[in-house]
Amino acid sequence: MKNKTQNIILIVLIFILIGGPLVLSHGEFGGSDDQGTQQITKNDPGYKVWAKPLWTPPSGEIETLLFTLQGSLGTGIITYIFGYQRGKNKQKKQAETAAKTSAKKQTA
Amino acid sequence: MKRLFSRIKELSQDLTVQCMLIMAVGFAIAPGTVYAMHIMEGMLPPKWCIFWYVLSAPFFIYGLYRLKKITQDSHEKNTKLMFALCGAYVFVLSSLKLPSVTGSSSHPTGVGLGTVMFGPGVLVIMGVIVLLFQALLLAHGGLTTLGANAFSMTIVGPIIGWLVLIICKKLHVNKKISIFLCAFFADLVTYVTTACQLAVVFPDPNHGVFGAWVKFMGIYAVTQVPLAIAEGLLTVIVYNLIISNKLWSEESALLYEK
Numbered sequence: 001m002k003n004k005t006q007n008i009i010l011i012v013l014i015f016i017l018i019g020g021p022l023v024l025s026h027g028e029f030g031g032s033d034d035q036g037t038q039q040i041t042k043n044d045p046g047y048k049v050w051a052k053p054l055w056t057p058p059s060g061e062i063e064t065l066l067f068t069l070q071g072s073l074g075t076g077i078i079t080y081i082f083g084y085q086r087g088k089n090k091q092k093k094q095a096e097t098a099a100k101t102s103a104k105k106q107t108a
Numbered sequence: 109m110k111r112l113f114s115r116i117k118e119l120s121q122d123l124t125v126q127c128m129l130i131m132a133v134g135f136a137i138a139p140g141t142v143y144a145m146h147i148m149e150g151m152l153p154p155k156w157c158i159f160w161y162v163l164s165a166p167f168f169i170y171g172l173y174r175l176k177k178i179t180q181d182s183h184e185k186n187t188k189l190m191f192a193l194c195g196a197y198v199f200v201l202s203s204l205k206l207p208s209v210t211g212s213s214s215h216p217t218g219v220g221l222g223t224v225m226f227g228p229g230v231l232v233i234m235g236v237i238v239l240l241f242q243a244l245l246l247a248h249g250g251l252t253t254l255g256a257n258a259f260s261m262t263i264v265g266p267i268i269g270w271l272v273l274i275i276c277k278k279l280h281v282n283k284k285i286s287i288f289l290c291a292f293f294a295d296l297v298t299y300v301t302t303a304c305q306l307a308v309v310f311p312d313p314n315h316g317v318f319g320a321w322v323k324f325m326g327i328y329a330v331t332q333v334p335l336a337i338a339e340g341l342l343t344v345i346v347y348n349l350i351i352s353n354k355l356w357s358e359e360s361a362l363l364y365e366k
Binding site for chain 1: 147148149150151153154186189192193195196197199200203204206207208209211212213243244247248250251252284302306310311312313320323324327328334335337338341342344345346348349351352353354355
């Protein structure tokens with residue numbers, strides 16, 4: 001199978017996997033670590049949290065902002081690398097064909 | 109002094125360093141109070157915090173050694189570029205909090221790709237940078253639990269992924285399927301480890317350590333199964349793109365190294 005068709009199939013599968021639960025399940029989609037923390041207090045009600053985070057994002061909006069920034073920066077790096085390589089390959093190909101045609105001209 | 113400055117200048121022109129800086133800034137501002145895999149700040153007793161730190165330290169040192177070796181010895185032209193790519197992949201995936209069939213959400217780890225490309229060693233470095241910045245600036249995970257979180261995400265995950273790759277190679281499994289399995293297990297095992305770490309410290313009052321383990325597994329690992337599958341598929345896509353763009357020759361992926 002060609003890589004391209006394979007990739008398209010895989011992307012569709014990922015969409016189904018991630019989108020499916022949103023449609024089918026009616027959970028609140030809270031974070032699983034919050035549940036984990038609840039479970040800890042259930043198992044050991046006497047446990048005292050002995051350290052606190054040094055800084056927390058002031059609001060949900062700020063958090064979303066930072067969240068989006070993280071995703072877009074990472075994607076930026078990845079797409080930059082792919083684009084850079086694609087351009088490099090293309091240039092190499094052009095240079096090769098140019099060299100071939102000039103070689104042909106010379107022999108003719 | 110002059111030499112130092114010229115060295116800094118040299119470094120700043122290096123693409124990898126630039127990428128790393130961008131990534132560092134990104135990690136610094138990475139958000140999300142619902143990061144699933146991380147054990148929250150102060151949720152482990154001091155004794156255990158020290159234990160996980162001590163256990164993770166040698167792996168971190170080995171990671172630094174591997175990183176140096178990879179950048180120095182490799183004859184592959186794109187090693188540094190690939191390293192940045194794998195780092196950025198971890199970075200993006202750990203920012204995606206995805207819904208799961210259990211009705212809660214969690215995020216993938218993204219360590220599979222780096223494991224396929226470089227083996228398990230270097231992931232510790234990338235992972236610790238992510239965890240450190242999240243702990244410092246995002247109230248995610250924590251400084252006290254950094255050792256434990258690093259152990260589950262950046263040490264156990266990649267090592268298991270690596271073992272899966274080796275087994276697949278021995279059994280002559282299709283390369284893409286083995287990459288999928290590597291990413292899937294690396295992701296899932298991270299959460300299994302977290303469940304173990306918590307169960308040992310907080311045994312269930314009635315059913316002991318095992319009872320607690322089952323409960324924590326229910327919370328962390330079950331949510332993670334569909335997400336781990338999605339991560340495995342995505343890793344194969346990225347691998348396909350890497351190969352078809354000739355970023356990395358198929359033979360030099362560490363999986364099939366001589």
